[in-house]
Amino acid sequence: xxxxxxxxxxxxxxxxxxxxxxxxxxxxxxxxxxxxxxxxxxxxxxxxxxxxxxxxxxxxxxxxxxxxxxxxxxxxxxxxxxxxxxxxxxxxxxxxxxxxxxxxxxxxxxxxxxxxxxxxxxxxxxxxxxxxxxxxxxxx
Ligand SMILES: CC[C@@H](C(=O)O)C(=O)SCCNC(=O)CCNC(=O)[C@H](O)C(C)(C)COP(=O)(O)OP(=O)(O)OC[C@H]1O[C@@H](n2cnc3c(N)ncnc32)[C@H](O)[C@@H]1OP(=O)(O)O
Ligand SMILES: [Co+2]
Numbered sequence: 001x002x003x004x005x006x007x008x009x010x011x012x013x014x015x016x017x018x019x020x021x022x023x024x025x026x027x028x029x030x031x032x033x034x035x036x037x038x039x040x041x042x043x044x045x046x047x048x049x050x051x052x053x054x055x056x057x058x059x060x061x062x063x064x065x066x067x068x069x070x071x072x073x074x075x076x077x078x079x080x081x082x083x084x085x086x087x088x089x090x091x092x093x094x095x096x097x098x099x100x101x102x103x104x105x106x107x108x109x110x111x112x113x114x115x116x117x118x119x120x121x122x123x124x125x126x127x128x129x130x131x132x133x134x135x136x137x138x139x140x
Contacts, residue, residue: 001086004136006053009054010058011055011056011079012070012078014077020035023048023057033047033048035057038112039061041066042065043059043065043066045057045059058080081129082130082131083118084131084134089109089118089133093109100125104120116135118135121133
C-alpha cells in the first residue's frame, strides 16, 4: 500500500461549540462546517477547513462512543487521530493485517464522515498514533 493525502486531523473535545470558538476566535478559521451526528460511529462531528486539510472536531455521542476512554484520560480533549487517504481501502486493510497490524472493529470498513469507507489502525502498532485510513473521495 502507499499512504496518500492527509485528509484530516481528528481532535477530541468535550464540547464542539467550545472548540469552534478556539479555532475561530484564536486561530482565525473562517470556514467552519455545520456540526452533525454520526450515531453509527458514536460521535458528533464538525469540520474546520484549513488551506491544505481539515480539522475534524469529534465529541462523544452515546454511551458506547469510542471517544469516552480518550476523554477520561484527557478531559479537556486533544489530538485524537490522523487520517490519510488510500486508493483501495480493502487492499490497504488486507496488507496491514498481513503485516500484523491490529485493524480495529474486525477490519470491517464503516462509512465515515465524508461518506466513504474508513478503517482504523490501533495506536499500539503505530507509535502511539491512532491512524484512520479512508477511501479517496471521487473528486480528487
Ligand atoms: C467521524 C467518523 C470518523 C471519520 O470519518 O473521520 C472518525 O474519525 S470517528 C473517530 C472516533 N472513532 C474511533 O476512534 C474508532 C476507532 N477507535 C477505537 O476503537 C478506540 O478509540 C481505541 C483506539 C481502540 C481506543 O480504545 P479505548 O477503549 O479508548 O482505549 P484502550 O484502553 O483500548 O487503549 C489502549 C491504549 O491506546 C491508547 N489510546 C487510546 N486512544 C488513543 C488515541 N486516540 N491516540 C493514541 N493513543 C490512544 C490508550 O491510552 C492506551 O494506552 P496505554 O494505557 O499505554 O495502554
Ligand atoms: Co476521522
